[in-house]
Amino acid sequence: MTVETPTRFSPLAAWRDELAQLPAGLRATELPFLTQLTLRVRPGSPAAAAVEATLGITLPGPSGSEMAGDVKALWMGPDEWLLVAPEGQQDDLAGKLRAAIGDEFATVTDVSAQRTTLSLSGDLVRDVLAQGCAIDLDPRVTPVGSCLTTVLAQAPVTLVVREEAASAVWLLVRSSFATYLATWLVDACTEYRGSTA
Amino acid sequence: MQLIACPWCGQREETEFHYGGQAHIAYPEDPYALDDEQWAQYVFFRDNPKGPFAERWVHSAGCRRWFNALRDTVTHEFLAVYTGATPPSTTSTAPAAPQRKGQEASR
Amino acid sequence: MRPIDNAPDAHEDVLPDHPDFLWRNPDPKPSYDVVIVGGGGHGLATAYYLAKNHGITNIAVLEKGWLAGGNMARNTTIIRSNYLWDESSGIYEHSLKLWETLEEDLDYPILFSQRGVLNLAHSLQDVRDSKRRVYANQLNGIDAEWLEPEEVAKVCPIVNTSQDVRYPVHGATYQPRAGIAKHDYVAWGFARRADEYGIDLIQDCEVTGLDIRGGRIHGVRTTRGDIAAGKVALAAAGHTSVLASMAGLRLPLQSHPLQALVSELLEPVHPTVVMSNAVHVYVSQAHKGELVMGAGIDSYNGYGQRGAFHILERQMAAALELFPVFARAHMLRTWAGIVDVTPDASPIVGATPVEGLYLNCGWGTGGFKATPGVGWCYAHTIATGEPHPYNAPFTLSRFTSGALVDEHGAAGVAH
């Protein structure tokens, strides 16, 4: 019998072409297979310090993110962060962190396949998001680096503002909602197509 | 639709939250020391005041944290949002929520 | 040009006139045998049946605002009895039987229209629960049927029974004898009759306290003075908790806003009543032609008689999934009532620990349809001091014993 060589399928793989054909002003691409770990640790605790030392970053405060390095940290809650790293690092990273945490009370959970990441950029991003997201994306209210776990249309998402005035954002969406969100996004763009989609 | 000041995430729309009913209803120290009527009080009976009400909310679509609020059930106005065991004095109308950068209080 | 002294042509969009006289506006007397707190449908019906069935007429009905201005004026007037449990179907079917003769009894055109009610099923579990209710209803002597999607389309052709929609209609329970009535006409019919019996209907009279001494009620304090009473019966729906607390009673009740809305007058398109718990729609087309719709319940406690906007948005989206033809109908007015909800979505009707103080509350979304039935049974309870068999199961003590009557499935709106 034959076993196929492993080939992964990301939640939005089937949408690659359609997402590539959005109107000018909106570019959307899936960043599949990123390493994603949920880190739960009390801020300011020895464990938190150990984690920060290991990652070489300061864990961001409420509604913030640390996007500079290879390992990015998204604030998810008062003692919760989502660590995002390039594909395939979940075991190494989790191992390093657990070692650093030692016997302290802090936990690391691999959730890499729980969400996929959609990168949006262009002048239309803010307008399109305004069709389904109640968050005020004015840069004076939601500056670059903001990380908001909220609702877009009817899908739970984590929204990371990458560039000024939300001209570039990350949308982290649960895998089972990805198709719905893509459908919604494409439909939201009808407005800007200049002709019947 | 109300804006609710999550103590952690700041003002968000009501639809991001789930309602938890009356706050400060502790699980009985020893349920078996209670007779059925006292137990029923814990299980089923809640205050239902017209006016300020200490209640619980959870920011389900956000940080998933439970918190308490003092809310006027007539005006729907949130008089206070807090995480402690007792509400601040009802005169305080400032949400305990840290506002995000640049965010202005809405009342 | 037609002289307007002539009778108008018969149009379904014109309602029958109200009578030339409805009720006196008496000042409160110092004392009554029975004081009913709450001049809504339940309070007025209770007063009427106390007089009619039990000969008790020295009664005051106290209303803090205007008669029937609370949930009676704010509900969607759906009348049915196809509830799941014996206890519920008992009192609701009793009520439905009374509805069937109420117009003659009250000699008032209450426009009771037995156009049938459909409860749609949108999932396999909906189907199981619905059929369970139908089989139980049939054995309880209630006219209930299960309809397959194509039969649903026959009863209500505008329902979208296509199977390739987000939540297809898998079928529906149908109660042909169910229907709607005109709520103001019902309330005023009871009020006029009560007034004819000499019962005092006292408006702008808010109860501010209960006079309880030695474990017994002696009267009420009101914004129009103290009133002595042999018995006091609460019929205040969403405000019951507030009143009960005056007696030191804590009840298993939470008050929530429940919204409803109407469209403009439309040519007849909707021949029946359609309810869908799964997608939170219930809609009928009233006598003048307006669509009357109920929305979902707001999750939080509220006395503001105001609901949230997102509830209406969701409501309209769901309505258009079921009734695509409604797309360009217009929402004319929305409003909210305050429904008092119990943990098992069933009412509490009966005595309280305070002698002479009676309780009728917790009807949630079921209050209007129960109006004559609960009025009848509550009057019996007040007059005899013993519960009527139909309200006997709905005690306060069931929450202690655990003998709940869980009607969440059939209550009409998932709470």
Add this chain to the structure above:
Amino acid sequence: MNAPFRADGHGHVDRDITLSFTFDGTAYTGHRGDTLASALLASGVHHVADSIKYRRPRGILTAGVEEPNALVQIEAPFPEPMLTSTTVELYEGLVARGLSGQGRLSSEPDSARYDTVHAHCDVLVVGAGPAGLAATLTAARSGARVILVDELPLPGGSLLGSQERLDGAPSAAWVSDVVAELDTLPDVRVLRRTTAFGHYDDGLVLALEKRTDHLGAAAPEHVSRQRIWRIRAQQVVFATGAYERPVAFDDNDRPGIMLAGSARTYLNRFGVLPGRRAVVFTTNDSAYPAALELADAGVRIAAVVDAREEVPAHWRAACDERGIDVRAGHVVTGTSGIERVSRAHVAAFGQGRPGERQGIDCDLLLVSGGWNPAVALFSQARGALRYDAAIGAFVPAQALACVRTAGAAGGNFTLAGCLADGADAAARALSALGRTGGPVALPATDPLPDAAPGRVLWRVPSPRDGADGSHQFVDLQRDALVSDVLRATGAGLRSVEHVKRYTTIGTAHDQGRTSGVMTSGIIAEALGVDVADMGTMRLRPPAVPVPFAAFAGRNRGELFDPVRVTSLHPWHVEHGALFEDVGQWKRPWYYPRAGETMDEAVLRECRAARTGVALMDGSTLGKINVQGPDAGVLLDRLYTNMMSTLKVGRVRYGVMCGVDGMAIDDGTVIRVAEQEYLLTTTTGNAARILEWMEEWLQTEWPDLRVHLTSVTEHWATIPLVGPRSRDVLALVAPELDVDNEAFPFMSWRDTPVAGIPARVCRISFSGELAYEVNVPAWDAITVWKALIAAGDSFGITPYGTETMHVLRAEKAYPIIGQDTDGTVTPQDLGMSWVVSKKKPDFVGKRSFAREENQRGDRKQLVGLLPADERTLLPEGAQIIATSDIPAPPVPMLGHVTSSYRSDALQRTFALALVRSGTQRIGETLYVPLDGQTVAVTVTEPVLFDKEGARRDG
């Protein structure tokens, strides 16, 4: 047909663009910028429809949303019921008809798009009239984020309808300067054709933008037809203007009777003369400019009839100049006319009784009874109103912290006053935000003498003997008369809301804008009370009618509710699965082969699972990672059985109860490590159970050191079921020792499956030898295909939820929510074994001790075997004790919760909740169906492999 009533040199319509439309079957033309009403009036059409009750001809009373009369049904390009012709912007090809009563819905689906957009601002200004523009400019110049919404296509509001000048020039110049400046400011958004209709909590204002209606059939399909703006404003200024109020007199409903200010609007905004010969009936100054401007435009003003004893000298002088007859202390008592007013009856109005009446011929009767501030939105915002006896109207009592009115909406009726008030309101809004706006230079207005007080007059007593207002209309839309109001008060009604319901006044689309306050006044007169004590009708949202479709927005069809799918979904679709909706999930229900019925397909899938090997997609199961030193303690408190004693590497089944002791969920718990568990929930309860656990953890036991993390969608779950499952697994998991001793029942192993790191659990929801393969979701398709390839020679068969249900039912494994209904305890399910006797407490335990839980005759889960083994009992069927059905109410013993055809048993069977079920085993009970009863034997719930021999293969 040309337009005989167009006035040259007036109006803002574009006369270079002529639009053809059809009304009541007749073709007309109008211009871009017309409303349907103005185009009809330009063509001399006044009679728009007949009234709802008395079928009297009705015309056009107003020029805006307050119109009670001139309703139309749009027929083309797409049917829309009941619009006011005064707000329908004219477009090429419009087909409409006058509407009496009921509108018509199209039976065709509406293909137009609708959408919703969120917006945020510091200051929202509603209304682009003088007050609104002054407010917007003031707020905008401070650098604040400002949104201005206005219902008209052109800015200017009331300025469009008057000839008042600003800085000595036509006001249009100032308006366009302001708008030009606003357009240059990045933080200002101006929304035209946008009507605010709702004010909800915390500054949420809803507004409807009509984006393409004015384009008719030319509307581009890709642009939403209408859009709801959800505007979240820190501060709101309602510069919503005022509605003119008529006066009731006999036959006050004829076509050609119009509010004075509206006639002025038709002249100045649309360049339309509403008539040739007019009588003006007023109680206040505001009708004089209307009379004068119309006179100057060529309308013969036969008389100005002023109810006041004194007419201000300057107005009288201006009328004298034009030869207009002014009759002070007079009123209009009635009218004559057939299809349109032809004569006004005028009489002196001395002691509140009309004297001898005199007829004045006219084709237009203009009426002004004063002005009602437009306070609907302010009062929605819970702003209090007070009655102002001087103007006979309800005005805002005082501003709210975040909401204020400006201009006529606040009872300020002069142009200069509106401008100043608008600027002031904005300044107050800014200071409430801690901002300071520089003073804005306001334009100079024409010098006007102080307005003389108006006379508050609700109705003119009928001169007819014994008349009772039976010809005096209050609510024209509802055909409600003064006599109806008097009948209501005579019937004992004292509250405006009662009178409203008795007469139906104010219940139409216009919510009584022109009739509400008049009604309060007439009631107050009748009862001899003060209007202030009477109050007025509650104005409810939406302030203007809004199409259902606009609320629904884009949440239609496939976007109505999210469709959640697993990573294996494309494979299921490819292989012909039919799907079951479970919550928002799409789950494969069964996989019919060509020509197979559902029964055949399910029996085949069951057979494969019991005799060979089968697999399903179990990925929708909720999965929660529980980590921390106190993980075991938390689970012990939430599950009915003991979890802390579970060994690492092992799996245990568990049930959770609510505090009331009723089962709420079940699933398996595996111990991953000393301080880590992974539990599963039912598909529908995943979110609920996580929230439930967090609630206890966060609010009750915050001291416990535990973290909960949802991993539902991280893991794909593939149950591999059947006697040959071990063989298949062995092929794809070469490193795993699949031997029964090495890998026993209720244990788990981490091992590569098809080269993918996987977690394999040996658990069974079917009673068969079975495994559950868990891999990261994105690897699922690889593993799934590998399993199918490996199982090919064993006839491996994919199965859906229906087969899963049959298999588990044969083993009496309950489905929470199907075999339970929130009233069932674990003991009722025959699962006392899962309820710990050792643990001192767990959630729900105390409730087991309640009276109702102690009764011997609780309903318990049992099996049912129909006497005829081909009879399939309907799920939900009730169970009774007797073979004949007694008269209702029939005592019911319970109901069928699950019922299937079993391939393994070669017969039908069911599970049921039956009163005293366990004591009835062996008894024959009856299930009534269609008037007959079906005999059934009560059995132990487990019907297949009672001794559990098959699970080890």
